[in-house]
Amino acid sequence: MFQKLKQHRFLFEELVKRDFKTKYKRTVLGMAWSLLSPLLTLFIMKLVFTQFFGRNMEHYTTYLFCGNLIFAYFNESTSQGMHSLIGNSAIFSKVNVPKYLFLFSKNVQTLINFALTLVIFFIFCLFDNITFTWKFILLLYPIGCLVLFNIGLGLILSALFVFFRDIQYLWGVFTQLLMYVSAIFYTIDRYSVPVQYAFFLNPVYLFIRYFRKIVIEATIPSVWFHLLMMADVLIALGVGCWMYKKYNTRFLYYV
């Protein structure tokens, strides 16, 4: 696969450029907007939920931001990645190119967006009197996992979207529900212990939790926590790759 990537490097670069340019339509505001919109969400959430959940909590803004940051990236990456195959059907039905390139290039773009939001996140942390420790370096682990997890889900979704066009609505509903069970604006310690464990079945919650542990509590999650996250990533990637391999030559019939 790396051999192939190298061979198609020029195409990949051009695809990334294309995705970037069409996304922001050469406007300055386009870029600013994609940063502004998560900040607005954050602002509204802070305004509304501080009264209910943030009263007795230190660093509630950072707590919220962790959740928003991860969830927005997950949401953007998967829902845009879903369109990467169909959107490029005119290309892959005429030229023999590896089909995962389209998804990868979309993911590069969302990753850049995520990186920019991350910078703003750290600036916010400064204002919220968060102490920066060496443990922040460990954030690279959940970020790396999240990137791969998003790619895995992107592979699955973009393949499914070729076959079933209403996946986009179903996924929209699903992510909305997922947001409510990801403890973005509330804490889970009021639930019973079994329910609290049930939260760990949600991969998105894992990523958010990891961030909060490092940034707010300055503690390192357990080894099991790391392994569980890794398992989620491997499952998503595994299923995604398998689908692409299996249906590689059959996507053509559906477009």
Added chain:
Amino acid sequence: MSILEVNNVSIRYMTGDFKDIGLKEYVLRKIKKNYNVVEFWADKDITFSIEKGDMLGIIGTNGAGKSTLLKVVSGIMRPTCGYVRREGSIAALLELGSGFDGELTVRENTYLRGAMLGYTRKFMDETYDRIIDFAELREFEDRPFKQLSSGMKSRLAFSIASLVHPDILILDEVLSVGDGAFRKKSEQKMREIIGSGATTILVSHSIAQVREMCNKILWLHKGRQIEFGDDVQAICDRYQDFLDGKLKL
């Protein structure tokens, strides 16, 4: 040693209700047993081979399975049975106009298309000016692609594609592009490529063109191979008879 060998290739094609339906409808139809997928053989037992420097013409009426066969030859599709063995690189110029992005400029689209065709960045940097001049689009370089007329679009597509130097070149109805003046230029360019010794596969509805240019010919009809050989004139005569209704298959 032949450069391309197609051996007993059959391709089963699917069509039917599965396009553009959603998951909900799919489940409903499955329950009602109202889900129809029609499978048919787009190509059945096709066998031919070409040598280096050959120019193969593929003829046949609409729905004969020509485009499907080319997709298998170029590796976009895989045959259901049989195998394709090819030596060296292959470039297929199928339906040139599609696959551009309307939002990007002409320049960006040129690079993107070049990348799709497997050129390197260095090669594109070197040849970009030639491409634009050949397509006569110098003044449109930085305009969004969607502002171009369809003739201009296909002119650009042709100009980029005509730089390929593959071992095997596949041309699907691309010899005639643009208005009168450009058509002449593009045909000349095409002949240049063919004349430089490339092995070429040409799909054409113009019998005259095939008679003039090809030294081997493959006649397909409804997915079946009617004839293959190097007696181009005789096969073209029979195909003409068939088109005139004098010959029944």
